[in-house]
Amino acid sequence: MADTEMTPNAVKIFLRETEKKWADRKINNGTYGFQFQPGTKWIPGLSQEQINAYQSTLEIRFPKDLVTFLQYANGTDLQTINVYDNDGNPHTYAPGVYSYPRDLEVIKQRIALLTEDWDEVLESLGLGENVLGKNPKFFPFFAHRYVLCNGDPTTSIVCSIHGTDAIVYGPSLEKYLQSEFLDEPVGQ
Numbered sequence: 001m002a003d004t005e006m007t008p009n010a011v012k013i014f015l016r017e018t019e020k021k022w023a024d025r026k027i028n029n030g031t032y033g034f035q036f037q038p039g040t041k042w043i044p045g046l047s048q049e050q051i052n053a054y055q056s057t058l059e060i061r062f063p064k065d066l067v068t069f070l071q072y073a074n075g076t077d078l079q080t081i082n083v084y085d086n087d088g089n090p091h092t093y094a095p096g097v098y099s100y101p102r103d104l105e106v107i108k109q110r111i112a113l114l115t116e117d118w119d120e121v122l123e124s125l126g127l128g129e130n131v132l133g134k135n136p137k138f139f140p141f142f143a144h145r146y147v148l149c150n151g152d153p154t155t156s157i158v159c160s161i162h163g164t165d166a167i168v169y170g171p172s173l174e175k176y177l178q179s180e181f182l183d184e185p186v187g188q
Contacts (some may be wrong), residue, residue, distance in 0.1 A: 005154065006065035006174045011072045014174075016040050018181045027083060034080035034094055034143065042073040043099050052069075056098045058107070060137045060149045063156040067174045075099025097142045110140035117164045124157060126167035145180065147173060 022040040045056065051070050053074040055062055061072070076096035083091050094104045114121055122132065133150030138159065141147050148157040158176035170176025 001070055003140060006068045006156075006172075008068060008072065010174060011069055014181070015073055018042070021182065025137050025173045027081065029083055029086045031083065031167045032085050032182055036076070036096060037078045037081055038085075040078045040096060042097075043075050043077050045072040046070050046074050047099065050100065057104065057113060058111070058139070060139055061151065061153075062139065063147065063173070064153045064157045066139065066147050068148075069177075070100075073097075075103065094143070098140055107140045108145070110146075111138065114146075114161060116126070120164040121161055122162055125161075125168060127157075127168070131155075131157070141173075145169060145176070 022036050022038065025036060025038045025040075027035055027037070048071070051067055054070070059169055062099050075098050077171060079093040080096045081091055083095055095106055100107075121135070125132075127148075131150065132148070133152065137149045137150070137162065138146035139149050140145070141158070144160055144162045146159050146161055148155070148159060150157075156173040157168055158170040158173060160167050170179060
């Protein structure tokens with residue numbers, strides 16, 4: 001897996017590009033699944049003191065590039081929407097990218113869900129101890145996407161974990177963000 005160091009400039013460009021994409025976004029009424037609403041914006045970032053409190057509250061040490069990202073963006077302002085292919089079901093809403101402290105209870109619930117099937121999740125990921133570290137933790141970022149916090153500040157692997165279905169979704173936070181939010185191939 002790739003080591004990374006996300007630069008402040010890369011974060012600023014990413015934030016600008018995603019907000020531009022979301023500004024003119026149309027909800028796809030023929031889709032099941034959560035979508036970003038038109039006009040979604042990033043919430044301004046956290047101070048270092050707030051990031052430290054966030055880590056302390058969750059008992060997780062964030063990798064450097066997650067810290068850099070959080071300094072510029074603290075989640076999204078609008079909830080995502082699921083229109084259920086306009087099949088008659090009422091639309092549902094969920095947090096977009098999680099924000100601290102607004103979504104703290106959801107974040108804690110997502111972390112707790114992982115512990116129910118911990119061994120199966122780790123086995124599904126197929127990552128050795130050299131990558132996972134001795135005490136791996138997963139930080140919920142968006143929906144069921146988690147940043148691996150393995151004690152190595154230079155590594156920010158992103159995993160998709162839903163129940164025991166767990167895969168590596170991006171070799172770094174930066175590559176994951178480009179793929180998930182800007183539809184660019186993840187690459188290695």
